[in-house]
Amino acid sequence: VAKTSGGNGLRYFEPAMQATVAARSALENEIREALAARAFDLHYQSQVDESGHVVGAEALVRWRHPQRGLVMPGDFIAVAESTELIVPLGLQVLEMACAQLALWAQNPERAALQLAVNVSARQFRRDDFVEQVERVLAASGANPAMLKLELTESLLQSQMEETIRTMHRLKAIGIRFSMDDFGTGYSSLSYLTQLPLDQIKIDKYFVGGIGCDPKIELIVQTIIGMARNLDVELIAEGVETQAQCDFLRANGCFRYQGYLFSRPVSIAEFESALSA
Numbered sequence: 151v152a153k154t155s156g157g158n159g160l161r162y163f164e165p166a167m168q169a170t171v172a173a174r175s176a177l178e179n180e181i182r183e184a185l186a187a188r189a190f191d192l193h194y195q196s197q198v199d200e201s202g203h204v205v206g207a208e209a210l211v212r213w214r215h216p217q218r219g220l221v222m223p224g225d226f227i228a229v230a231e232s233t234e235l236i237v238p239l240g241l242q243v244l245e246m247a248c249a250q251l252a253l254w255a256q257n258p259e260r261a262a263l264q265l266a267v268n269v270s271a272r273q274f275r276r277d278d279f280v281e282q283v284e285r286v287l288a289a290s291g292a293n294p295a296m297l298k299l300e301l302t303e304s305l306l307q308s309q310m311e312e313t314i315r316t317m318h319r320l321k322a323i324g325i326r327f328s329m330d331d332f333g334t335g336y337s338s339l340s341y342l343t344q345l346p347l348d349q350i351k352i353d354k355y356f357v358g359g360i361g362c363d364p365k366i367e368l369i370v371q372t373i374i375g376m377a378r379n380l381d382v383e384l385i386a387e388g389v390e391t392q393a394q395c396d397f398l399r400a401n402g403c404f405r406y407q408g409y410l411f412s413r414p415v416s417i418a419e420f421e422s423a424l425s426a
């Protein structure tokens with residue numbers, strides 16, 4: 151915790167705080183090096199329909215760290231987001247995802263798959279974001295209709311007009327949008343009618359409450375009803391049990407992602423599960 155020392159206005163940091171600041175900047179440098187070394191990789195988590203058929207996947211970034219092994223996004227995305235590093239990182243993720251889509255397009259059994267890619271607000275808000283996406287699509291030869299961008303409600307706290315305009319430009323190319331972690335953000339529901347969304351993703355927090363908390367179940371039912379009235383597709387994330395899946399289906403949610411179906415896995419594992 152930062153403290154103010156008396157009346158001279160000088161601030162000093164506790165040793166623990168100093169260590170944290172040092173650790174953050176070390177991590178920042180490591181991320182920079184990892185970007186140069188192309189040490190980031192994607193794992194794929196399947197998204198299934200009512201009958202358990204795989205309709206696509208979410209791409210989730212992992213860091214192949216020389217000492218620490220596979221590092222999860224929870225350990226580096228926040229630092230990348232607090233710096234501009236999320237921009238080059240997001241670009242590498244998009245490049246890997248589009249390269250994968252171009253390969254799937256050549257296989258008739260995989261050409262209908264959709265790949266969802268997480269986009270940070272900071273990345274989305276860049277003036278050149280649309281051009282960046284267009285460039286990656288052109289360079290990879292990926293079909294934009296196979297790409298879905300996952301946005302979070304943090305985007306909706308400001309600059310709504312700009313956000314809507316950017317989404318429309320990308321939609322004109324054929325890209326789809328999903329609102330990730332729905333219901334956990336700070337935004338009002340009124341934006342839902344204004345955004346050109348194709349999908350809403352029920353956050354795993356709500357899914358986790360199914361079977362435990364009747365109030366959360368009521369929220370899930372409300373979200374499902376709302377998406378249906380708005381004619382937006384729904385998917386539930388973090389589906390871990392058959393009981394959760396049954397509740398979702400009985401209430402009108404027919405797309406699922408979660409450990410019940412598959413954990414995020416390497417591309418080799420994902421593809422071998424597809425052909426199994």
Ligand code: C2E
Pocket residue numbers: 195209210211222223224227240243267268269270300330331354387388389390407408409410414
């Ligand atoms: P998210 O986009 O909401 O992704 C879902 C997270 O839930 C993933 O964690 C996934 O592994 C986990 N998950 C999936 N099914 C289950 C389940 O059944 N139970 C539980 N408990 N968890 C489940 P992961 O891979 O650690 O990613 C965490 C977050 O990091 C993501 O949350 C996303 O916000 C961010 N992230 C991941 N990849 C990227 C990326 O390429 N770019 C950006 N900007 N953010 C990313």
Ligand code: MG
Pocket residue numbers: 208268300330
């Ligand atoms: Mg996501």
Ligand code: MG
Pocket residue numbers: 330331351353387
């Ligand atoms: Mg999510």
Ligand code: MG
Pocket residue numbers: 331353354387
């Ligand atoms: Mg979530």
